[in-house]
Amino acid sequence: MTLSETIPIFASYFIFEFLFMKKIVVALDGNSGCGKSSTAKVLARKLKFIYIDTGAMYRAVTLFFLKNHIDLKNDLDVEQALKEIDISFQYNMESGKNETFLNGKNVEREIRKMEVSNLVSPVSEISRVRRKLVEQQRRLGEGNSVVMDGRDIGTVVFPNADLKIFMTAELEVRAFRRQKELKEQGTLVELQDVIDNLKKRDEIDSSRDDSPLKKADDAHVIDTSKLTFDEQVDQILDLIHEKIGIA
Ligand code: DC
Numbered sequence: 001m002t003l004s005e006t007i008p009i010f011a012s013y014f015i016f017e018f019l020f021m022k023k024i025v026v027a028l029d030g031n032s033g034c035g036k037s038s039t040a041k042v043l044a045r046k047l048k049f050i051y052i053d054t055g056a057m058y059r060a061v062t063l064f065f066l067k068n069h070i071d072l073k074n075d076l077d078v079e080q081a082l083k084e085i086d087i088s089f090q091y092n093m094e095s096g097k098n099e100t101f102l103n104g105k106n107v108e109r110e111i112r113k114m115e116v117s118n119l120v121s122p123v124s125e126i127s128r129v130r131r132k133l134v135e136q137q138r139r140l141g142e143g144n145s146v147v148m149d150g151r152d153i154g155t156v157v158f159p160n161a162d163l164k165i166f167m168t169a170e171l172e173v174r175a176f177r178r179q180k181e182l183k184e185q186g187t188l189v190e191l192q193d194v195i196d197n198l199k200k201r202d203e204i205d206s207s208r209d210d211s212p213l214k215k216a217d218d219a220h221v222i223d224t225s226k227l228t229f230d231e232q233v234d235q236i237l238d239l240i241h242e243k244i245g246i247a
Pocket of ligand 1: 032033054056
């Protein structure tokens with residue numbers, strides 16, 4: 001084989017390697033209860049990316065604070081508590097889901113309870129908490145192709161994400177879906193209580209000083225109010241295909 005024949009083979013090998021090795025970040029932000037987590041989970045499975053639920057991390061910190069009666073206004077208590085918190089994820093083969101572990105204990109179900117939902121936004125307002133979790137989120141994203149969902153992924157955690165999606169839906173639609181989800185997990189909650197919780201969380205999440213929930217300038221907005229679950233997944237897959245050239 002001559003040199004001129006070998007060069008194109010090497011060149012295509014390196015192009016393939018580059019494309020294959022490129023780590024992709026898909027950032028999925030939006031209001032509470034608009035289906036980010038379920039969508040992100042399916043996207044990650046289809047793309048063979050890692051799914052990171054950053055809301056679960058704020059929920060795990062909240063659970064720790066609740067259990068240990070941490071006063072959110074006491075900086076020293078908060079600082080000390082954060083040193084004692086270790087959050088990790090483990091894939092459960094049976095459920096096919098990534099589950100959240102707090103200091104080695106599976107807390108996946110506990111963190112979804114209303115008492116955690118009612119305190120998670122005030123906890124997420126604390127800059128110390130955000131600093132610790134954002135650092136871990138960036139580490140989790142390093143060297144991996146990920147779908148990460150949250151409130152500040154496209155604006156703060158990964159401002160250079162390859163694709164940014166901002167999901168939203170009407171409040172009542174979101175509340176109805178969340179109530180159904182809770183019911184499937186065995187928890188009955190009045191629709192009005194879910195509406196109040198989502199509304200309050202949206203307000204706190206969007207108005208806090210540190211990393212408020214807002215659409216990144218370059219994010220694509222998807223309103224899921226009138227979309228079926230499959231339609232919302234397909235819309236995002238189309239965008240991934242269009243922007244990144246995969247899926
Ligand atoms: O996605 P979720 O509903 O499980 O998130 C719970 C709360 O965590 C949400 O009300 C705000 C907070 N959160 C945040 O401040 N930043 C993130 N990246 C993810 C969640």
